[in-house]
Amino acid sequence: MKKVISANQAVSQAVLAARAQVIAAYPITPQSTIVEMLASFCAQGDLQAKFINVESEHSAMAACIAAASVGARTFTATSSQGLALMHEMLHYASGLRFPIVMANVNRALGSPFNLKADLSDSLSQRDTGWLQFYCESGQEVFDTIIQSFKISEQILLPIMVNLEGFILSHTYEIVDIPEQDRIDAFLPRPAERPILDVEDPSMMGATTDLYINFRYKMHQAMEEAKAVCQKVDGEFRAIFGRGYDLIQTYRCTGADIILVTAGTIAGTCRVVADRLAAQGLKVGVLKIKLFRPFPKELLCQALADAKKIAVIDRDFSPGCGGILAQELKSALLGSKPDISVHEFIAGLGGKDVTDDDISWIVEQAMKAREPGGIKWIGLLE
Amino acid sequence: MDRPARMKFPIPQEELMYSGHTACPGCGAALAMRYVFKALGPNTMVVIPPSCAGTIAGAFPSSSLKIPTLRISFETAAISASGIRAALDVMGKKDIQVLAWAGDGGTLDIGIQALSAAAERNDNIIYVCYDNEAYMNTGIQRSSATPEGAWTTTTPVPFTKDTPKKDIVRIMAAHKIPYIATASVGFPPDLIKKVQKAKEVVGTRFLLVFSPCPTGWRYSSEMTIHIAKLATETGIFPLYEVENGDKYRLNRRGWKAESLKEYFSLQGRYRSLKEQDIDKAKERVAKEWAYLLRLAE
Numbered sequence: 298m299k300k301v302i303s304a305n306q307a308v309s310q311a312v313l314a315a316r317a318q319v320i321a322a323y324p325i326t327p328q329s330t331i332v333e334m335l336a337s338f339c340a341q342g343d344l345q346a347k348f349i350n351v352e353s354e355h356s357a358m359a360a361c362i363a364a365a366s367v368g369a370r371t372f373t374a375t376s377s378q379g380l381a382l383m384h385e386m387l388h389y390a391s392g393l394r395f396p397i398v399m400a401n402v403n404r405a406l407g408s409p410f411n412l413k414a415d416l417s418d419s420l421s422q423r424d425t426g427w428l429q430f431y432c433e434s435g436q437e438v439f440d441t442i443i444q445s446f447k448i449s450e451q452i453l454l455p456i457m458v459n460l461e462g463f464i465l466s467h468t469y470e471i472v473d474i475p476e477q478d479r480i481d482a483f484l485p486r487p488a489e490r491p492i493l494d495v496e497d498p499s500m501m502g503a504t505t506d507l508y509i510n511f512r513y514k515m516h517q518a519m520e521e522a523k524a525v526c527q528k529v530d531g532e533f534r535a536i537f538g539r540g541y542d543l544i545q546t547y548r549c550t551g552a553d554i555i556l557v558t559a560g561t562i563a564g565t566c567r568v569v570a571d572r573l574a575a576q577g578l579k580v581g582v583l584k585i586k587l588f589r590p591f592p593k594e595l596l597c598q599a600l601a602d603a604k605k606i607a608v609i610d611r612d613f614s615p616g617c618g619g620i621l622a623q624e625l626k627s628a629l630l631g632s633k634p635d636i637s638v639h640e641f642i643a644g645l646g647g648k649d650v651t652d653d654d655i656s657w658i659v660e661q662a663m664k665a666r667e668p669g670g671i672k673w674i675g676l677l678e
Numbered sequence: 679m680d681r682p683a684r685m686k687f688p689i690p691q692e693e694l695m696y697s698g699h700t701a702c703p704g705c706g707a708a709l710a711m712r713y714v715f716k717a718l719g720p721n722t723m724v725v726i727p728p729s730c731a732g733t734i735a736g737a738f739p740s741s742s743l744k745i746p747t748l749r750i751s752f753e754t755a756a757i758s759a760s761g762i763r764a765a766l767d768v769m770g771k772k773d774i775q776v777l778a779w780a781g782d783g784g785t786l787d788i789g790i791q792a793l794s795a796a797a798e799r800n801d802n803i804i805y806v807c808y809d810n811e812a813y814m815n816t817g818i819q820r821s822s823a824t825p826e827g828a829w830t831t832t833t834p835v836p837f838t839k840d841t842p843k844k845d846i847v848r849i850m851a852a853h854k855i856p857y858i859a860t861a862s863v864g865f866p867p868d869l870i871k872k873v874q875k876a877k878e879v880v881g882t883r884f885l886l887v888f889s890p891c892p893t894g895w896r897y898s899s900e901m902t903i904h905i906a907k908l909a910t911e912t913g914i915f916p917l918y919e920v921e922n923g924d925k926y927r928l929n930r931r932g933w934k935a936e937s938l939k940e941y942f943s944l945q946g947r948y949r950s951l952k953e954q955d956i957d958k959a960k961e962r963v964a965k966e967w968a969y970l971l972r973l974a975e
Contacts, residue, residue: 319766354793355792360761363725363757363759367762367765367766399728498747499747502749503737504732505739507738
């Protein structure tokens, strides 16, 4: 059924459709409407789940981990400071190899205080062992949450689905919500996996000198995750007619310049690419949907013939630069060491990244012979 | 209640802890765990945050515990138990008891936020704080359960702790949860009885179990039970129950002020106490007792 809903509501609808069993949540703007709606689903009996009103995001993640330890399908949502507070438990979730799905509504981290979109909150959690998806529409959010439960339960690693605060989370769009039986067919009850059981007592999370082996297993699971994500996306496409791939390319073949970004900025880039194509400039757009594991091979392949690359980061690692740019440069080092990557920081703290901004980025990158350091867009002069 | 002839609740025979665990000789915490597990029985799951108990439970791939165990982060004992409870309930496994097992640091300090929240929600869990009055697993550092005048590695002489022990029982009572009890490894039948009583109650149940630590308190390991008994007999650690936040019941009346000196002198951690400090301690215990008696009226 097609509904006009916000992306936050798309998250809630997906969690309902996925039949989550334990939901633990703590309010934070701009995430709160997700868990408000889920609380309402539980209260009305639409969703047969336990909803735990926890006292912090740290406890929200701890509750999901504990519930997962006995086999429940679990979900929570957060943003920014809440994600930062969870940081410790993010490591526990992945280290215990539990399937957990979380929506993170990207918001700038304080200080200074800012409620709006910024990907630094989740990108700075890149080493916690979570898969990370970035979405750009309500439909993509719904579909990615559904896919994430399936992927997570197969590879036994938690997944963070990211959507930008307000720009996406509070934007109302048409979202197609498939019939429940079709969702159930795609996402059945989770398969058997190791859980705590009074019939067969075991200890999870114990002290061990084999730590490095556990980490190596996680590395292997992350590597395998790329193929699993592609397979699940393929299955989803076969049933529902929509798919997303791990990276998405647009007009990249033969392009004079390829813009690389994540999230909603990609949409604006495509509009600009169309406009500039009419003027004879070939601009390609590459959206990174899966950030962890980083789809290095796919990116190298997609950028094999790139003449010039400009990365637009709505995030920032102080003392380093845009996080997507750093990751991309590192990935290309083996295959395209000579490619010039122009780096742009834009839209931090929810600042609009307009079509004019994108045109300016293209113009700057095209006329520069070599990348001249990180350029910041939208600074108040 | 400490004389076998009067035991109404024999200690269950079934062992749910294996021998060969890694506790120090004379460890009160290991005894407490053994008794509580016996009282709860095998249809139980436990969460353990970092603590001596976590160490006692063993290292992968071994375990000294015969009940399913989740080793979780320091602040999350209560919410982890709540999370398991929620999942078991939704999956129709309502008969399994979920136990949070944490030390005094994991309870009174870093875990109090999640514990308070679980109690406020009245989550259906049993929370046991085994109290050895400091961070023993990390090497005897001060916690908010460390008593006034006690030495620890972070309250070295002459800067021994100069504030009283936090009263976690009164804090928990303020949450109006259905059942709270203090218990001690010095009085096993009383401890077992309270755990069995807690098992029959639905909602958040909190037990504070006095668990002397020879390593941290600086006494000889065979003295654990003697010291535990003294702590209760001197009124330092009274045994009582609180139902629904306001119904107090003292399990043992009267306290022996004259034994306080022995209690302190047996433990190296109190070596720097002067005669006047012991007098001050007597005053403190007298005041606490008077208060408890009023509550129990």
